[in-house]
Amino acid sequence: MLIQEYTAQLIRDYDALSGRMLQILDENGVVKEPELMPALSDAEWLELYKTMVLTRAADDKALQLQRQGRMLTYAPNTGQEAAQVGPAAAMAKNDWLVPAFRELGAWLYRGVPLKTVYLYWYGNEYGSHFPEGVRVLPIAVPIGTQLHHAVGVAMASKIKGENDVTVAYIGDGGTSTGDFNEALNFAGVFNAPVVFIVQNNQYAISVPRTKQTIAKTIAQKAVAAGIPGMVVDGNDLFAMYAAVKEAIERARSGGGPTLIEAYTYRLGAHTTSDDPTKYREDSEVEAWKPRDPLGRMKAYLISKGLWSEEQDLALYEEYGAYALEVFRQVEAEGEPRVEDLFKYTYKEMPAHVREQYEEYLQYLEGKVD
């Protein structure tokens, strides 16, 4: 049996109510399910790992800069890199990515420049203006709303006769919203080519997963919508890649939507504005650290003779320096132009907005006392 067929069957026969979790690479970096191993080359896995390291380094740098008062509120990704990079790598070039707000690894992999990401958290709208051809929507802060956009993008692809698939993200907290349930239902009814990924990082700011829902899994919420749902080890790059790849191909071939629950853990704060020690035990965090997605990939690559601790350290330092350099550019160029604040409310500036803009300019130029 071909590997892809095997994965397909696994997902098809998966019982979302069982609570079973798909894992290929265990916490020690050992491949436990070789028959499920996606057919990527060593060099390709190494590249994905490097994106995960860049994500971590960029995160660490952003936190450092935030503490120095140079960066504003920032939402870190630490611990969730595999759940971000794996799915992004499983997408085809023209597929759409619809983010929530904690998917740095996915954005970087899909071609959003780090500078643009930093610009967003720096507080400039150009942080949601991506290079032409990058099919990534801007992040969605209101929680859950973006899944409707994903379904709409996917429906449009289908209506236009294009075979692009849309991959959308949401968090465990977001699954309690009406929008989450509406979107799954719409996607099912219209057989939309969309894959929903829940980064279940166990916390919605301070509220633990157990208080978000008493459902055994989040994946089982797919059952009510009549679509497949599956729990995947979100800290396992191989499993995330394999499951999402299969869900994408299923969607592309007309099989409809899938819900993937990426079971992971937010090692850091929700954002730089909260203190996790107020709502969870250190022992819990410590228990999750050995399951870190970077640690196990590094162990895997080293065991295969593809990587070393020295190279790892050097790469992290290189990316840290790169992130700092990028941030310096953001600091140099990140101040918004006054004109831009007014210019994009409509395609053309209406008379009343133009008047307000011009009056403000007069004030700035000192022409009004």
Added chain:
Amino acid sequence: MALMNLITAINHTLDLALAQDERVVVFGEDVGVEGGVFRATVGLQKKYGEERVFDTPLAESAIVGTAVGMALNGLRPVAEIQFSGFVYPAFNQIISHVARMRNRTRGQRYLPMVIRMPHGGGIKALEHHSESLDTFFGHIPGLKVVVPSTPYDAKGLLLSAIRDDDPVIFLEPSKLYRAFRQEVPEEDYTIPIGKAKVVKPGSDLTVVSWGAYLHEALKAAELLQAEGIDAEVIDLRTISPLDRETILESVKKTGRFAVVHEAAKSFGPGAELVALVNEGAFLYLEAPPLRLAGFDITIPLPRGEHHYFMDAQRMAAGLRQVANF
């Protein structure tokens, strides 16, 4: 030319838009097979197929949010909300996403989409079916808000809305759906969004209204005319952006101003228009500007709604005060 009422004009316009532009899709609750509870989309699914004209599950937030996604991916969705009083679950989408997409991406992504819904009351409808939401939508930067008052205008404005690269909230006065018929050309024409229309020229008093009330205001103007008061009646047609020029020009001529609308008075569109007149034509005023608007109460159920909605007599009583001040 054909005689059409407001609802047949909208149906005809959607038909035209679907035929002209394959990016146009039309959807909402009961929109497909049934053709809409008011029959705005009747026959369209049969003609254009289930991919372009379709029923959705019952979820307003999803209807609007899905339209956002479609617009982002190259379509021109025309979404129907069955009754304006049911649109509230979609406010998060409308305010947080629909109105902001162009600005937050600095012009890179924009939403050529229309959200149609019935508007206003006075037809003895059920609870939650008589609301005027022009106030809410008019307050949101990034939205255009249109209220037609005739079948002819409905066609021209709806075609403009569908072709607009910015999102348009299209409020259809339900009282006018079948109120009267009018000659509407079969061919393509548009009416610009943001342009009011002087419906009845006059020299003594400027009256601005829109939607179903426009017709009552015209009747009120006739009553005043018989008394020797020559009111100029303006159909606002677009709530946002406001046509300030037409209003101010008129007020500078007449020196007196009244605005008449269905929505509750406080913080309503009338307050905005009075402020506009005060800021732009204060020294021309010969009387305090007047708002004739809905009471600041919940719209009564059908048995009591006639107390809320104004007829021409009541409007004339108010307007007379401004004219005779």
